[in-house]
Amino acid sequence: xxxxxxxxxxxxxxxxxxxxVLDEIASGARVPGEALPSVRVLAAQVLVxxxxxxxxxxxxxQLGVAEGRNGSGVxxxxxxxxxxxxxxxxxxxxxxxxxxxxxxxxxxxxxxxADEVERAHGTQPAGGRR
Amino acid sequence: xxxxxxxxxxxxxxxxxxxxVLDEIASGARVPGEALPSVRVLAAQVLVxxxxxxxxxxxxxQLGVAEGRNGSGVxxxxxxxxxxxxxxxxxxxxxxxxxxxxxxxxxxxxxxxADEVERAHGTQPAGGRR
Amino acid sequence: xxxxxxxxxxxxxxxxxxxxVLDEIASGARVPGEALPSVRVLAAQVLVxxxxxxxxxxxxxQLGVAEGRNGSGVxxxxxxxxxxxxxxxxxxxxxxxxxxxxxxxxxxxxxxxADEVERAHGTQPAGGRR
Amino acid sequence: xxxxxxxxxxxxxxxxxxxxVLDEIASGARVPGEALPSVRVLAAQVLVxxxxxxxxxxxxxQLGVAEGRNGSGVxxxxxxxxxxxxxxxxxxxxxxxxxxxxxxxxxxxxxxxADEVERAHGTQPAGGRR
DNA sequence: GTGGTCTAGACCACA
DNA sequence: GTGGTCTAGACCACC
Numbered sequence: 001x002x003x004x005x006x007x008x009x010x011x012x013x014x015x016x017x018x019x020x021v022l023d024e025i026a027s028g029a030r031v032p033g034e035a036l037p038s039v040r041v042l043a044a045q046v047l048v049x050x051x052x053x054x055x056x057x058x059x060x061x062q063l064g065v066a067e068g069r070n071g072s073g074v075x076x077x078x079x080x081x082x083x084x085x086x087x088x089x090x091x092x093x094x095x096x097x098x099x100x101x102x103x104x105x106x107x108x109x110x111x112x113x114a115d116e117v118e119r120a121h122g123t124q125p126a127g128g129r130r
Numbered sequence: 131x132x133x134x135x136x137x138x139x140x141x142x143x144x145x146x147x148x149x150x151v152l153d154e155i156a157s158g159a160r161v162p163g164e165a166l167p168s169v170r171v172l173a174a175q176v177l178v179x180x181x182x183x184x185x186x187x188x189x190x191x192q193l194g195v196a197e198g199r200n201g202s203g204v205x206x207x208x209x210x211x212x213x214x215x216x217x218x219x220x221x222x223x224x225x226x227x228x229x230x231x232x233x234x235x236x237x238x239x240x241x242x243x244a245d246e247v248e249r250a251h252g253t254q255p256a257g258g259r260r
Numbered sequence: 261x262x263x264x265x266x267x268x269x270x271x272x273x274x275x276x277x278x279x280x281v282l283d284e285i286a287s288g289a290r291v292p293g294e295a296l297p298s299v300r301v302l303a304a305q306v307l308v309x310x311x312x313x314x315x316x317x318x319x320x321x322q323l324g325v326a327e328g329r330n331g332s333g334v335x336x337x338x339x340x341x342x343x344x345x346x347x348x349x350x351x352x353x354x355x356x357x358x359x360x361x362x363x364x365x366x367x368x369x370x371x372x373x374a375d376e377v378e379r380a381h382g383t384q385p386a387g388g389r390r
Numbered sequence: 391x392x393x394x395x396x397x398x399x400x401x402x403x404x405x406x407x408x409x410x411v412l413d414e415i416a417s418g419a420r421v422p423g424e425a426l427p428s429v430r431v432l433a434a435q436v437l438v439x440x441x442x443x444x445x446x447x448x449x450x451x452q453l454g455v456a457e458g459r460n461g462s463g464v465x466x467x468x469x470x471x472x473x474x475x476x477x478x479x480x481x482x483x484x485x486x487x488x489x490x491x492x493x494x495x496x497x498x499x500x501x502x503x504a505d506e507v508e509r510a511h512g513t514q515p516a517g518g519r520r
Numbered sequence: 521g522t523g524g525t526c527t528a529g530a531c532c533a534c535a
Numbered sequence: 536g537t538g539g540t541c542t543a544g545a546c547c548a549c550c
Contacts, residue, residue, distance in 0.1 A: 007460050010140040012548060023235050049461075049550050088236035092229065096238070099222070099229035100247055105153055106218040108226070114247040117230055117240055142525060169538065179527045184538070192452070200267055201309075201534035201537045270400040272533060283495050309535045348496035352489065356498070359482065359489035360507055365413055366478040368486070370507050377490055377504040402540060429523065439542045444524070461522045461549035522550070528543085535537070 001037060005046045013048050017056035018063075019088070025065055025076055026084040035073040036066060063087065131167055135176045143178050147186035148193075149221075155195060155206055155214040162210055165203040166196060193217065261297060265306045273308050277316035278323075279348070285325055285336055286344040295333040296326060323347065391427055395436045403438050407446035408453075409481075415455060415466055415474040422470055425463040426456060453477065 003020035005013050024030045036042070039057065043050040057074050060066040065080035103113055133150035135143045154160045166172070169187060173180040187204050190196040195210040195217075233243055263280035265273045284290045296302070299317065303310040317334050320326040325340035325347075363373055393410035395403045414420045426432070429447060433440040447464050450456040455470040455477075493503055 007549095010142070010145075012140070013460070014548080015140075019232075023232075026236060052549065055549090085237060089238060092233040092236040093238060096229040096233040096243060097246060097250075099226040100250055103222040103226045104250065106156060106222040107215060108219060108223060110247050110250065113226060114244040116227065117244040117247060120227075120230055120234065120240065137526095144525080168536085170536095181528085182526065184540090185525090187538080198538055199535090200273075200539090203535095203537060267534095270402070270405075272400065274533075275400075279492075283492075286496060312534065315533090345497065349498060352493040352496040353498060356489040356493045356503060357506060357510075359486040360510055363482040363486045364510065366416060366482040367475060368479060368483060370510065373486060374504040374507040376487060377500050377507060380487075380490055380494065380500065397541095404540080428521085430521090441543085442541065445540090447523080458523055459550090460524095463522060463550095523548095525545100525547080527545075530540100530542075532540080533538095 014055040022084040026088045032078045144185045152214045156218045162206050162208045274315040282344040286348045292338045404445040412474045416478045422468045
């Protein structure tokens, strides 16, 4: 899991985790039937409380992209990749438009912003993971 | 003040107010020496508690963008427009980049995103207000 | 009236005015029977609302150092100088000790502070007005 | 936390708390990484509303002297002692000079005031805590 | 348990 | 009328 949790962000850590896992599933980095990292392992890795990870996993199950099996862990569902992709694409597009509007409203030039996107294209491959 | 407070957003209402006022000052819709809406009036207008508006105004003063004059109101400072512009431009650019990265990571095409920016150029004039 | 009202101070403007007038009476710059500046004149001079001056004058009368006569103004009482002196000396000494304690607590050197007092002696004559 | 909140003072309780905490950090009584008393505990201790303490802690964070960690408490930052010292020394020196001027203006003798400082030297050690 | 924010209502001082 | 602060009690998310 290549992600950094920003405790100063307004979006709560548990949701940052959900988004990160959705990204991994959507990008194919996690395939159906594959297990997610254990709660305590992931908690140690991203430096948050295990309860926070547990909550994120619960949310992922509620979204239908993951399922908990007895006591053996949490696994990506068959429908996971599709749902994750749909959800993340819709979310990020909406967020992108909102950020674009705010930036234009603040006086940024549309050409400069478009250039920010084009330039990032090489640096940040579309389907890759961070 | 043309703004809507979204109580479901993760960003707290008081900060939404701060951002809205910064936008107005940055865009020139409020000029130095001009009074902001009174706490009570704005509170009634955006349907939040007066304390929430008071907190936003307090933050604006702390940013050096507005100053409260004892019993007569809160006014835009001389340095207000400059500081508001600088702050909003930095904030929105950072948010734009973050949203761009998230969108690319979710699989959106860079050319499509760039097009989103270009197309919005006419609809959303750079210096305009919402 | 040589005084500046600081609207950013925690001590309210009306009390700053009271202190300034007490200083003048205590120092002998205003003698018994002498009229204080009219409310509106003083208000214009120190850039505060006439109500604020009126309140200060009311407080001065309540302290017994000034008395309002019919409609002709507010005048220094016979006991004014004595009371003003007593009050200001007690107040300023207490404030001085408190400021001294806070400064020492913050790590300032007592010798340096004492020097601040000695050096000011020439600059700031003891019985003078600012 | 050895402090008394004076509800009759013109300086608001939340700022009295800020000053008290700054004093503690500046004096070394609280070291970087150390937690401040919890909002609720301190509120009970000094007999103010928890919101008042929360506001003081918020101000301390905004000064860069403390940082809130999400659910575990508020902690002194690495730069805390340095910033607290700088701020308190500047504040108390300014207040000392103002009190000195007022005392001189009220007729106190400079030598007596200087003596007040010297005499307190033994009683009130420079780096000590109250 | 922790802090962070909001709502609601009050008081104060100034204009 | 204005802003500024406090109190009181609630909700949320994290530890």
